[in-house]
Amino acid sequence: MNKEILITEDGLKKLEDELELLKTVKRKDIAEKIKVALSFGDLSENSEYDSAKNEQAQIESRIAELEATLKHVKVIDEDDIDTEIIRVGTKVSIKNMATKDVLEYQIVGSTESDPRNRKISDESPVGKELLGHKKGDKVEIVIPSGSVKFQVLNISK
Numbered sequence: 067m068n069k070e071i072l073i074t075e076d077g078l079k080k081l082e083d084e085l086e087l088l089k090t091v092k093r094k095d096i097a098e099k100i101k102v103a104l105s106f107g108d109l110s111e112n113s114e115y116d117s118a119k120n121e122q123a124q125i126e127s128r129i130a131e132l133e134a135t136l137k138h139v140k141v142i143d144e145d146d147i148d149t150e151i152i153r154v155g156t157k158v159s160i161k162n163m164a165t166k167d168v169l170e171y172q173i174v175g176s177t178e179s180d181p182r183n184r185k186i187s188d189e190s191p192v193g194k195e196l197l198g199h200k201k202g203d204k205v206e207i208v209i210p211s212g213s214v215k216f217q218v219l220n221i222s223k
Contacts, residue, residue: 069138070138070139070140071135071138071139071140071175071176071177072139072140072142072154072155072174072175072188073139073140073141073142073174073175073177073178074141074142074144074155074174074175074178075141075142075144076178077174077175077177077178078136078139078141080178081132081135081136081139081177082136084128084132085129085132085133085136088125088128088129088132089129092125093125096118096121096122096125099114099118099121100115100118100119100122102114103115103117103118135177139175139177142154142155144223147223149221149222149223150200150221151198151199151200151221152173152196152197152198152199152200152218152221153173153197153198154173154174154175154188154197155172155173155174155223156172156173156221156222156223157170157171157172157173157221157222157223158170158171158172158173158196158218158220158221158222159218159219159220160196160205160216160217160218160219161216161217161219162214162215162216163204163214163215163216163217164214164215168219169184169216170184171184171185171186171192171193171196172184172185172186173186173187173188173193173196173197174186174187174188175187175188176188176189191207191208191209192207192209195207195208196216196218199218200218200221201218201219201220201221202217202218203217203218204216204217204218205217205218
């Protein structure tokens, strides 16, 4: 993974906080679980030990993933965000041309994507198609259920 990963200041803090939690609290917790499971004796039929080792592997894998990601992040400086065009870091209001529904999203890097909280990735079908457009532009976006036309109503920080 050598690709630059765009991320907001909030997104960076969340990744760093998760990494810190995994390295300090979670590693200690799993070491204790393994120690307790070892005290039960015979490892060949020790499901607690197997479970703890699997959990340990998942934690270590996530730590490695976060460390690799953090090596390639580029924090988006909010002062540098241009609201003339849609780019990573901008918030956008778009209107579905068919239903007239107005949707608001923040375009974020893939590591911060959280559609339930209206943060969509610049690599998602909607995010990718919106990039580079200006206020007033009409954009046709192909989504799994078909094609939808949107109009860009507003771009903000």
